[in-house]
Amino acid sequence: MEASSSFWDLPFFFSVFVLVYFAGYFIVFRNWSPETRSEASSCLISFLHGTSAAVLPPRAIVSDCGGVFFSGCNTPSQITVLDFSSAYFFADLLHLAASSAAGDALFAAHHVAVLFVFLTCRFLVGQGACGILALLALAEATSACQNTWALTAAAAVARGTDAPLAMRLRRRVEFPFYATYSVCRGVLGPVVVYKMTSFYVSGAADDVIPRWVWVSWIVVIVAAHSVSILWIRNLWIQFFNDRYPTSGKKTN
Template sequence: MDKFSISNYLPLFFIMYFIVYLNAYFILFRTWTPKLRPEASSCIISIAHGTPAVFLAAYAILSDPTRNFGSPNTSFQNLVLEYSIAYFLMDILHYLVFYPREILFIGHHMFTLFVFMTCRYLVYHGAYAILVLLILAEVTSLCQNVWTLASARKSDVKFAAKVCEILSPPFYAFYSVVRGLMGPYFVYRMFVFYLSGVANNVIPKWVWISWISVIVTAISVSILWISNLWIEMYSERMKKDE
C-alpha cells in the first residue's frame, strides 16, 4: 500500500457507507417521519463503522509486535484508519445535507478527520495510539446507537420507550467508565510519552500537540454530554417518585 497516496480502499469504504446510508434512509426507515429518518440512517452507518472498527483496530494493534506510541504504521493499521476516515467523511456529508447548522458535530468530525488523516497520510506513525482511542470511542457505539434509535421513538412507540428506560442506566455507566476514566488515563500516558521527545523525529511536535488538543476536547465534551444525561435521568426519576 502506497502511503504517499490515497489507496483504493478509501473510496471503496466511502461507497460502502453511502450504500448503507441510502438503504437505511429509503428502505429500513421509509415509514419514519422525514424529521427522524436522517438521524436514524446516521445511526445505522455508525453501527456499521463502530463495532467492526473495534475488532479491526484491536487486531491491527495486537498483530504489531513493535507497537508503541511512536511506532510506524503497519499496512493493516492504515487500512483501519481509512475505514474510519471514510465513515467520518460520509457522516459529515450527512450533516452538511440535513443539519448544516450543527456546527459542533461537524467540527467534531472535521477535527477527528484531521487526527486520522495526519496519522495515515502525513506522519505514517502513531497509529497504535490513535487506534486505541478509536476502540475507546467506538466500544460504546452499538449501545449508544440502539439507545439513540429508541430515544427517537419513545414518545410514540411503547417498546422503544421500554428499551430506552432499561438501556439508559447501563449505557450511561459503561460510557462514563470508558470516556471518563479509561480515555483520560490513556491520553495521559500518550501525553507523557510524546512530551519526553522520543518521537519528535517521526511525529513533529505540532502534530502530537494538535492530536492531544483534539482528543482532550472531544473527551471533555463527551463527559459533559453524559453528565447532562445522568442529571436528566435523575430529575425524571425524582418527578416520578413525587
C-alpha cells in the same frame, strides 16, 4: 509507512457507508418522517462503523504494534482501520451538512477534528496509529448501546404512541450505556491520553512525528474527551431527575 495498503480502501469504504445510509433512508425507514429517517440512517452507519471499530483496532494493535506504542510505523492493517473510520466520518459529515438539527454544528466540528487526526496520522506522518486506534476502540466500545439509545429515540419521535417497545428498550439501555460510556470516556480514555501526552512531551517521538502534529493531536483528543465528559454528565443529571423528580424539592 507501509504504503501499499490500497489507495482505494478509503473511497471504497466511503461508498459502502453511503450505500448503507441510503438503504436506511429509502428502504428500512421509508415510513418515517424525513427528519427521523435521516437521523435513523445516520445511526445505521454508526452501528456499522462502531461495532466494527470496537473490534478491528484491538486486533490491529495486538497483531502489529511493536515496542514503540505511540510512535511506531503504521502497518497495513492499521492503515485499513484508519481508512475505514475516516470513510465513516466523511459519510456522516454529508449527513450533517444536509441536516439542520440543533447541535449538528458541534458534531460536524467533532468529525472534522477527528478526520484531521486520522488523516495526518495516515497520510502525513505515517506513524503513531497504535495510540490513536486504542482511543478509537475505547470511543466505539459503547457504540452498540449508544446507537440503540439514539435509534429508539428517533423511533419514538417517528412512531409516537405506536412505539412503546422503542421506549422500553431505550429505558433498558440507558443505564448500561451511561455507565460504560462514563468508564470508557471518563476513566480509561484519559489514562491513555495521559500516557500518550507523557510520551510525546518526553521528546521520544520528535524524530518521526513533528511537534506541531502531536501537539494538535493532543489538543483535539483532550477537547473531544472534555466535551464527552460534559455531555455524559448532563445525561446523568437528566437520568436522575427523571427517575427521582422530587429528590431536590424541599418539603414543608
